[in-house]
Amino acid sequence: MIKKFAFNNQFILNELPETERDSLVRSMKSKKYRKNQAVFSEGSIPSGVFYINDGKAKKFKLDSEGREQIIYIYNEGEFFGYSSLLSEEPYGDSVSVIEDANISFIAKENFMELIDSSPTFSRLLLKSLSHEFSVMANFMAVLSQRTVRERVALSLLILHDKYKVSSDEEISVSRLDLSNMVGTVVETLARILHDFKEEGLITTEGRIIRIINQDALVKISNFY
Amino acid sequence: MIKKFAFNNQFILNELPETERDSLVRSMKSKKYRKNQAVFSEGSIPSGVFYINDGKAKKFKLDSEGREQIIYIYNEGEFFGYSSLLSEEPYGDSVSVIEDANISFIAKENFMELIDSSPTFSRLLLKSLSHEFSVMANFMAVLSQRTVRERVALSLLILHDKYKVSSDEEISVSRLDLSNMVGTVVETLARILHDFKEEGLITTEGRIIRIINQDALVKISNFY
């Protein structure tokens, strides 16, 4: 169920034949990013793609009033930024790091060269983009049809899934980021987290959220 | 501005070299669909891709309560259904015809064969999927951040753009479909259309909507 909300494009690297993988990995230049640092911003011109070795980043859009809608949280092992490169358009959204991260950059030339030389790579990218498309459609339907309470429950489950890999079972995002992912306002989010605590579904400690009763959250999220 | 909300994948056919285009076109089998007829449904297994020769179709998701969120309205000249095929997953959404249509089907084998044999075709699909991804992100942000009034204005502009090609400047969709595109309820939609009429921005005649003052709608939509 949660996998309907995860890009999970790790398979690109895993399923790539050794030669191509080596070539891709060799062209990566890694760089450290501090929390809140921007990787790229909407409107600028893509010059390559990114791969998260470690850490997390948010993909988001700002509207004219400066409100932010988080579209996706990238986790370690995921590629990003290739859709704008491939569509030959400026970035349609922004990516910023939400916890200290180590991110590799693959220059446009290297990336395009690999696409041209490797049908397998193209094929994997097609598969990945197609899956990402379905994730977006799922999330869009959730944002437009479900209540804030349902969306908070679902977002916690999505984040739990991302954080279980690295930090043991602890979700650590700012309330503002969480509210921007849910598509609500921090005050409303705080109230709902308060409710969830009272109902014994989660515990919090500063910005850290721990999920106690996953099944109940699944029920509340009302998503099958 | 409106092109941020259009897949516009007509370029696939236009930019395809003649040999490949011929091969693709030869493998098409056209079929007539009546209004409201389903082309495919969420959960079923893709067996090919579709191309609209004539007519319009809606891509949508149903939630557990049976509410429908329209994700996109396909127009003549657009391909659809290839993202599920390429992601090797069951359909993540449904497509139904909203006015009598003539739609061609390309069997999976033919489509995949062309991908394998034509790097240009792969490349065009990558470009198309990437663009579609950005359209989804744009629409998602609109659904989560903008008021119903703003969304109605934007949706009318989007539809106007689709309908100007075929029927001269007349939008003809059911109020229910329009409300499901906007992400609201028919009653609320009716009220807002009423307001727009009073403000002299549109006229209606049965289900037909004509846009009188496009600039004003752009302003109301509050999208740049």
Add this chain to the structure above:
DNA sequence: TGATAAATTTGATTTAAGTCAAATTATCTT
């Protein structure tokens, strides 16, 4: 065409979620 059903509109009311304001708590920074 006329009858029946379906779609659309309007009215009255409720409610979920947003806004504004303030208090409390956490987190940086030096």
Add this chain to the structure above:
DNA sequence: AAGATAATTTGACTTAAATCAAATTTATCA
């Protein structure tokens, strides 16, 4: 570690949009 700044929570209130109900208009097809 203290002080300053930022983040989070809580309270009171407002509002946009949903719901429920009914009337009216439009479409369908026998």
